[in-house]
Amino acid sequence: MCGVSQDLSTTSYALLGLLVFDGSPSAGLTGYEVKQRADKTLRFYWVSPAMSQVYTELERLARTGLVSYTEEVAGQRRARRFTITACGQQRLQEWLAEPVESFPILKHPVALRLLMAGLVGPDRARTLLQDYLEQLAVRRQDLLEVRRSLGERAAVKYPAMVADWGLDYYDSEARIVQQLLDRLPSTG
Amino acid sequence: MCGVSQDLSTTSYALLGLLVFDGSPSAGLTGYEVKQRADKTLRFYWVSPAMSQVYTELERLARTGLVSYTEEVAGQRRARRFTITACGQQRLQEWLAEPVESFPILKHPVALRLLMAGLVGPDRARTLLQDYLEQLAVRRQDLLEVRRSLGERAAVKYPAMVADWGLDYYDSEARIVQQLLDRLPSTG
DNA sequence: TGTAGCATGTAAGCCGTTACATGATTGA
DNA sequence: TCAATCATGTAACGGCTTACATGCTACA
Numbered sequence: 001m002c003g004v005s006q007d008l009s010t011t012s013y014a015l016l017g018l019l020v021f022d023g024s025p026s027a028g029l030t031g032y033e034v035k036q037r038a039d040k041t042l043r044f045y046w047v048s049p050a051m052s053q054v055y056t057e058l059e060r061l062a063r064t065g066l067v068s069y070t071e072e073v074a075g076q077r078r079a080r081r082f083t084i085t086a087c088g089q090q091r092l093q094e095w096l097a098e099p100v101e102s103f104p105i106l107k108h109p110v111a112l113r114l115l116m117a118g119l120v121g122p123d124r125a126r127t128l129l130q131d132y133l134e135q136l137a138v139r140r141q142d143l144l145e146v147r148r149s150l151g152e153r154a155a156v157k158y159p160a161m162v163a164d165w166g167l168d169y170y171d172s173e174a175r176i177v178q179q180l181l182d183r184l185p186s187t188g
Numbered sequence: 189m190c191g192v193s194q195d196l197s198t199t200s201y202a203l204l205g206l207l208v209f210d211g212s213p214s215a216g217l218t219g220y221e222v223k224q225r226a227d228k229t230l231r232f233y234w235v236s237p238a239m240s241q242v243y244t245e246l247e248r249l250a251r252t253g254l255v256s257y258t259e260e261v262a263g264q265r266r267a268r269r270f271t272i273t274a275c276g277q278q279r280l281q282e283w284l285a286e287p288v289e290s291f292p293i294l295k296h297p298v299a300l301r302l303l304m305a306g307l308v309g310p311d312r313a314r315t316l317l318q319d320y321l322e323q324l325a326v327r328r329q330d331l332l333e334v335r336r337s338l339g340e341r342a343a344v345k346y347p348a349m350v351a352d353w354g355l356d357y358y359d360s361e362a363r364i365v366q367q368l369l370d371r372l373p374s375t376g
Numbered sequence: 377t378g379t380a381g382c383a384t385g386t387a388a389g390c391c392g393t394t395a396c397a398t399g400a401t402t403g404a
Numbered sequence: 405t406c407a408a409t410c411a412t413g414t415a416a417c418g419g420c421t422t423a424c425a426t427g428c429t430a431c432a
Binding site for chain 1 (some may be wrong): 198199202205208212216229230233234235251277280281283284285287288290291292293294297298299300301302303304305306308309310315316319320326327342345346347349350352353354356357360361364365367368371
């Protein structure tokens, strides 16, 4: 059993991970619910895939036996609830045991623009950074709510650590951006 | 002139930006040189596109008149040197003036794995984070060399600010990861 | 009665990568 | 003469998004 088939994308493993942390493993999650959980946690450290991709990935994982599902048909629609299989858990654990080859990828539209700010001048650089500070505060608030919902339960110790990591990151990012603002020539 | 044609990808703008900072604007840069500069700076804040994509993008920018090139034929090969056009500079400035809609995207394989570390235990979590600290040190060193090469010249003030941002980011990341390590149960 | 949220999917297409193929130049 | 580096590209494909299409359920 558990034929290795081909490699999975990191996003596939991420979705498997969401299914593992499913609170009610007997029932499983719908694609819609998986997407909601991805929006809540995954988007801070990876990406939250589009709805359509969630379905595509779950379908693929089902075909390769890493997840299973129960189907309920209501009228013309079917509703599927997905659960990770023993194979799926094993694959996920193997993946977690592998050395991490890749460094984090940061796609930072603000830093990219600041790099070229010589073309548009310090006023634009300033608003760029100020706008970013505002976005950062919103994000931090979103993540803080996630962190609070985790509490101090031992079962979610690692997710809590990762959330704390994210909060610290946002704080340091805000500090750095503020310092950069201080380095810009003043308007007055 | 400067027909607006369609939207460019952020990566296209990034490449245009590399051409703007070309030290010798009369001669221009080859695709190969563009790739080298991307590897040097762009990869820290965006992505360094594959060689093949660099050529594809430059070709597209040339077709829409945002870059021009001079061609030298040597034997069976042609060597093209690309320069940004006035249109290209204008488009780039317009893009820089637009409000930034998107928040940075972080694809963090280490945080993603730590999230699920409950499946594999604290020892694996520890090596995960320790390995990451090592990678981080290497990266920081790479970026530090870039920073040093920029010096304090006014012409590269903004690139220097962005490099400093990156260095501060790596430092704070290392600090946070060290704190997380301290929270893990000790092996002994 | 209509709209918001729950729920599922297909199709088209872009962005980007890896693999592959080729050739020129320089120096050990 | 062989390897490294400079240099240019094509082909195939994967991952992911947007746009589109559909239908059920609850509630205002």
